[in-house]
Amino acid sequence: MEVIFNHLDVVWFVIVCVLFAGFFMLEGFDYGVGMLLPFIGKNDIERRQMINSVGPVWDGNQVWMITAGGATFASFPNVYATLFSGFYLALFLILAALIMRGISFEFRSKSANRTWRSLFDWLLFVGSLVPALVWGVAVGNMIQGTPIDAQQNFVGNLFTLFSPYTLLCGLAFVLVFIYHGAMYTSIKTVGAIAERARATALVEGVITAIGALILLAASFVCTDMFNNGLSLAAFIIAIVCFIISWICARVRHTGWGFIFSCATVIFVTIAYFAGLFPRIMVSSLNPAWSLTITNASSSPYTLHLMTIVALIFVPIVLLYQIWNYWRFRERISLEHLHY
Amino acid sequence: MMDALILARWQFGLTTIYHWLFVPVTLGLTIAIACMEIAYVSTKNESYKKMAQFWGKLFLINFAMGVVTGLVQEFQFGMNWSEYSRFMGDIFGAPLALEALTAFFLESTFMGAWIFGWDKLSAKAHMVVAILVAIGSNLSAFWILVANSFMQHPVGFALQNGRAEMVSFGDLVSNGYVVGQYAHIFTDGLMIAGIIIASVSAYYLIREKAVDFYRRSAKWGLTFAIIGGILVMGAGHIHGQYVTEVQPMKTAAFEALWETQQPAPFTVVANINEETQSNSAALNIPDVLSLVAAGNSDAKVLGIKDIQKMDVQKYGPGNYIPNVTALFWSFRVMVGSGILMFIVALISYWKLRRNTLVQSKGWLKVLFWMLPFAYLANATGWFVAEGGRQPWIVYGLQKTAVANSPYVTAGDIWTTIIGFSLIYILAAIAAFYLAIRCIKNGPQGNDSHDVAAVEEEAKLWK
Structure with missing residues (x-):
């Protein structure tokens, strides 16, 4: 306990990393399901199976993103201020997409009209693709560096955010999430759609693996993240997990395949956070202007308070979310279509 | 050309009022639905289950809109108000994170279980889930009001390191402003939910559809509206006296x-x-x-x-006078709508007890038209609370004029205002269409539980 309360800024860096890892792991597969929906769902039953497979959990998953945002505000208010005012239009794209996505889940199946449903299926696709891509771009920017001045203000614009490296990050996020979503679909649905999802994962997985290797090489060239050995180790573990996941899927152990694709997402997140530490947003103008766990954090009092809160509530949240997943662990059948 | 500050304020006002239209409804409806499930478990009377399911469907449409518009709330302090976030983050971030950790997770996780759990959970377990959703909803309102109350009446802080830093979390939570505001909002939720249940029931009673079901629902709604109404007026009155003490300018402006x-x-x-x-x-x-x-x-x-x-x-x-005309009239619309709804609820209840409500079609129409007043009262209530604080963003500590993001341009904000407005308008049209359909289908409406129906719908793709 004493170790925890003596290094509160480090602790909160870790907690924020955990929240983002949880967010990417959980929303990763429901973004993936959304991106795959119009392509591998060949009829309405298949599409409804896919949507209902994430039905009881997508909203709870989304709260991981909200909590990651709230926790960043509470523990590193300057990061919250710089990141969201700086990546202003990018964040707008994410929010607009997520609004369309949330509405699509609720509204899609409430009317049995083909045009209505088709419209919301494509909104689900866009609403899942955009946040996956833009969050990838955002993570790439945090590590590669953005124009942040001495007052911690971002002085670039939307186009500053798009470089070959950050676009590659965005693309990698999209590819990994599609694979992750395909694995989830293959374990949660029945019939042709489950098999089609597995087959898609196998083909798409090869492209994803190639993308991951390019990203690994590009990260050596474009960023300093691998100066931290832990970051490199986590990245390599992520790639190994991904290969194991693919092999599991190949031999029809899709349950293990999904577990290892979860691990892939978690280790990629760890790789980026380890590469950032002790910085949170890198300044491309002057390394001294980067936002760090020291110059961007809340007061010791607030961090202390929030640590106690997190120690109590994070385990409780995990318990009932696991209960929820356990309760709804069965594959989707036609009797349980609420969306 | 409007400058970035004015636009940022407009954007905050638009997105927050829009969010706020849906939230109070969900606060009270979750409690009403939990009570219906408790009644179902203790009496085994199926009609309570039907009530919970029907009003639950209407609730879900509201809830979905509350969730998606709430996303914007979580991030826009950083987007448009970065100077505010830097100055206030040490204090403001904590209740926001607490809201997510203790309330949003609870609400959204169990909401999923609520929707998908009707045939997977026992009646008792489902009731517990409904109660947890109600706790989650109303707890989230508490934390956001802790944050808002600090902006209205800062306590438990010290100005150091160029920002406001928290020195006592206990003071923050026990702020007198929290007590008054929360009591007012919590009871407002009960009243608004009651009015919505009663007025939608009136719609069916006018058309003589499922009369027993809606008579019973109307009784529930009116009970909520009357009890909530008495409490919301009492809490508003006590809170008003407190506001006069700590924000005299606000009261003076309400009254011109x-x-x-x-x-x-x-x-x-x-x-x-x-x-x-x-x-x-x-x-x-x-x-x-x-x-x-x-x-x-x-x-x-x-x-x-x-x-x-x-x-x-x-x-x-400096000029410390808020927009007196807008506040004066908004305050009167809020109070007037509240009193009007309360009186109509009282008379309706009296007619219900004398068994004359169902026959008085004219009066049922009056009851039905209380629906827009519920939304009007909420929107104006939010406006007077926030507008009355101007020119301060944090009362006495930071002015709104210096709180916005320095490098976000007017063009950026125009883009997001237009973007959010378009999406919100389209979403509202879709939600309205569905709410009307849900209301028209009634309690016997298609739940999509039916395998045959699902397979029939699958043919849409052939």
């Missing part, structure tokens, strides 16, 4: 009271002139403002001009 008066009259309506700082054609009731705002018909109530002078002495030169 330019001069300090003892005793002060209550101005029912007036033609307000902000240029000359005076009212004309005012309809005044003597002594009433003193009685209401200070609890004593002979009390002195400070006027806007005097408070302005005091504020200049305290905070330096």
